[in-house]
Amino acid sequence: xxxxxxxxxxxxxxxxxxxxxxxxxxxxxxxxxxxxxxxxxxxxxxxxxxxxxxxxxxxxxxxxxxxxxxxxxxxxxxxxxxxxxxxxxxxxxxxxxxxxxxxxxxxxxxxxxxxxxxxxxxxxxxxxxxxxxxxxxxxxxxxxxxxxxxxxxxxxxxxxxxxxxxxxxxxxxxxxxxxxxxxxxxxxxxxxxxxxxxxxxxxxxxxxxxxxxxxxxxxxxxxxxxxxxxxxxxxxxxxxxxxxxxxxxxxxxxxxxxxxxxxxxxxxxxxxxxxxxxxxxxxxxxxxxxxxxxxxxxxxxxxxxxxxxxxxxxxxxxxxxxxxxxxxxxxxxxxxxxxxxxxxxxxxxxxxxxxxxx
Numbered sequence: 001x002x003x004x005x006x007x008x009x010x011x012x013x014x015x016x017x018x019x020x021x022x023x024x025x026x027x028x029x030x031x032x033x034x035x036x037x038x039x040x041x042x043x044x045x046x047x048x049x050x051x052x053x054x055x056x057x058x059x060x061x062x063x064x065x066x067x068x069x070x071x072x073x074x075x076x077x078x079x080x081x082x083x084x085x086x087x088x089x090x091x092x093x094x095x096x097x098x099x100x101x102x103x104x105x106x107x108x109x110x111x112x113x114x115x116x117x118x119x120x121x122x123x124x125x126x127x128x129x130x131x132x133x134x135x136x137x138x139x140x141x142x143x144x145x146x147x148x149x150x151x152x153x154x155x156x157x158x159x160x161x162x163x164x165x166x167x168x169x170x171x172x173x174x175x176x177x178x179x180x181x182x183x184x185x186x187x188x189x190x191x192x193x194x195x196x197x198x199x200x201x202x203x204x205x206x207x208x209x210x211x212x213x214x215x216x217x218x219x220x221x222x223x224x225x226x227x228x229x230x231x232x233x234x235x236x237x238x239x240x241x242x243x244x245x246x247x248x249x250x251x252x253x254x255x256x257x258x259x260x261x262x263x264x265x266x267x268x269x270x271x272x273x274x275x276x277x278x279x280x281x282x283x284x285x286x287x288x289x290x291x292x293x294x295x296x297x298x299x300x301x302x303x304x305x306x307x308x309x310x311x312x313x314x315x316x317x318x319x320x321x322x323x324x325x326x327x328x329x330x331x332x333x334x335x336x337x338x339x340x341x342x343x344x345x346x347x348x349x350x351x352x353x354x355x356x357x358x
Contacts, residue, residue, distance in 0.1 A: 004094070008076065008102035016072035016106065023064035028053060042137045055129035058122040059245070062114045066282040066316075069110050070309050073103040073290030081295065096356045100291040107287020115280035119248045127246045156231050158183065165258050166237060172197060173237065174258075176205060178228060188214045191228060203230045244272035252276070267334055271327035274338035279320070285342050286313075288349030295356055316341050 032053070039049055077100070080086050089099055151163040155178075164175025173196040180189040193208030204227050212219040244252055252273050259266040289312065319341040327337025 004089070005102045008080075008099065009106055011080070012072050012076040012103045012106045015075050016068055016110070019068035019071050020061070020064065023068055024057070024060055027060050027064060031056075038137055042139065044136050048132055048136055052129050052132045055125040055132070058117050058125050059129075062117050062122060062279075065110055065114055066286045067309075067313055069107050069283040070286035070290045070313065073107065073287045074294045074309060077103060077291055077294030086295065096295055097353060100295060100353060100356075103291045103294075104284070104287050107284045107290075110283035110287070111281045114283055115277075118276060118280055119250075123246050123248045123251070126243075130243075130246065151237075153232075153237065158185065159230075161230070161232075161237075163237065178205075178230070186213075188212075191226070193226075196228075198234045201227060203228050244269065244276075249273065249276050267330055268328040270334035271324055271337050274335050275320075275324060278338045278342050281342060282316070285316075285346045285349060288353065289345060292349055292352035292356065312345075316345055319344060 032049075077086065080089075086099060090096070151161075151166065153161045153163065155161050158181040160179045160181070162177040162179075163173055166173050174194065176191075176193050176196040178189075178191040179187060182188055190211040190213075191205060191208060192211075193205035195206045197204055197206075204225060205223075206225045208223060208226075210221050210223055210226065212221075247255060252269065256266045256269045256273060259269065290309070293309065323332065323337040323340040326332040327334045332340075
């Protein structure tokens with residue numbers, strides 16, 4: 001059985017690698033044609049464009065991997081069925097589920113690879129790719145995010161702003177420090193506040209201290225609420241907060257804990273957290289669907305099932321997008337919202353395989 005398992009797994013892997021190369025290549029070409037006018041308008045050099053797409057590769061890999069697994073499992077078993085190899089296996093007393101097991105194992109390995117890529121590689125490369133887009137294409141000010149998601153932002157003039165925590169949906173800031181510097185970069189004034197909010201009259205900070213060194217004397221005064229002359233809007237500060245794609249599972253979970261401890265509703269981020277696990281397992285679900293399609297093909301039925309897999313993939317991502325939006329809006333629990341597509345398609349795949357048992 002080990003020889004047969006290796007043979008089926010090898011055939012599935014060969015098609016999987018071919019699909020990955022084709023799909024990633026098509027993705028890069030289409031995306032380059034879409035973004036090329038923006039690159040030309042911003043006068044971005046070839047080296048920066050190349051770096052942007054190199055840093056985007058891990059994300060592209062995780063996006064096309066499920067479709068590649070679906071087609072690899074379908075085409076490998078479908079090809080064997082077309083050449084009567086599946087029939088020969090069944091005549092040798094090899095059960096249908098046993099024939100499907102190597103392709104399902106490939107799908108599981110692909111899911112583990114997607115999880116490792118999403119958790120350890122993609123957040124860092126996504127951040128660097130987005131920084132190239134923000135600073136060189138959109139010409140937005142550079143900023144720095146520390147390992148704890150704290151933000152350093154250079155405001156207009158010689159002013160620097162440190163933000164401990166920002167809730168991107170509302171622009172509410174927890175923990176803000178404002179540093180006013182002289183042209184020689186000597187500290188003139190500093191404001192530290194627990195909270196900052198945006199209103200009709202601009203920014204207002206609460207519960208903090210004001211330090212003044214501008215007249216050569218050290219002056220410190222506490223305040224309950226004070227207006228600060230910051231020209232930046234909440235949108236400008238909110239955009240520098242890390243998106244869920246730029247954070248690993250552990251970082252996003254810590255971010256949610258900080259939001260909850262600050263009294264902020266974190267439902268939308270919980271959906272993104274659960275979706276990280278759910279989307280990593282898409283390849284396993286697609287393998288279940290693919291083998292159930294592949295084992296049903298006759299001598300001329302492979303292309304029919306290949307055509308059926310296209311709307312199947314579209315339906316999956318439509319359900320995922322719908323579930324995420326319903327979860328972020330509070331209409332569904334975050335866990336259910338993120339797992340709806342996997343539950344639907346996983347159940348359908350397992351039921352289909354169960355009917356093929358024997």
